[in-house]
């Protein structure tokens with residue numbers, strides 16, 4: 113890393129240019145990761161949210177290039193083969209991945225990057241970027257998780273069942289991450305994430 117000379121009040125110091133941090137937000141589907149992430153980004157627009165690629169069908173109201181890049185399976189496989197993904201995983205029958213180049217570019221320019229990803233991808237990032245700060249979001253209970261997924265009314269019955277089937281295994285892995293935050297009261301959970309990132 114190149115060093116930078118900075119002069120202040122006549123004194124010259126050598127500074128390391130800062131490299132941005134990598135933050136992982138993970139937890140079971142329906143726990144509220146997306147909602148927490150949107151609020152976090154509203155409060156802190158300086159954070160860079162990595163937009164994932166996915167082969168999942170677009171939901172009503174989702175915007176291509178904002179919520180996800182919706183791509184075909186063959187395009188996804190091509191990105192994997194070319195090493196264009198920082199991590200990727202199959203979840204509930206679809207592929208999801210983090211585009212590598214944008215994330216690395218933002219980190220090297222000093223910006224903090226936030227990934228909202230599922231368990232297998234979060235494990236890959238922890239293995240390849242041990243400095244990443246990882247936060248696992250827990251539901252207050254499995255019943256409440258199911259209620260949230262069903263109330264969201266965005267997925268087919270089959271997709272809901274698949275998501276709930278993964279939830280137990282995901283929750284059992286919560287201890288692998290740096291921090292566990294229960295998303296019961298929304299504001300409390302959001303404040304805990306903020307405290308972890310900014311204090």
Ligand SMILES: Nc1nc2c(ncn2[C@@H]2O[C@H](COP(=O)(O)OP(=O)(O)O)[C@@H](O)[C@H]2O)c(=O)[nH]1
Pocket residue numbers: 139140141142145146164165168199200201203208209210228229230231232233234275
């Ligand atoms: N590994 C990985 N998981 C992702 C990525 N993008 C999203 N996910 C996760 O994939 C899971 C399913 O996402 P989605 O289909 O949007 O469903 P939802 O979380 O139930 O709204 C969630 O746990 C997301 O956090 C990614 O780039 N990589």
Ligand SMILES: Nc1ncnc2c1ncn2[C@@H]1O[C@H](COP(=O)(O)OP(=O)(O)O)[C@@H](O)[C@H]1O
Pocket residue numbers: 139140141142143144145146147148260261263264295296297298299
């Ligand atoms: N603390 C909370 N209390 C009650 N409902 C919540 C809370 N946080 C999120 N939700 C609701 O739960 C549902 C799932 O949230 P979402 O952000 O889509 O989850 P995820 O991205 O983890 O799949 C949404 O309808 C959201 O409004």
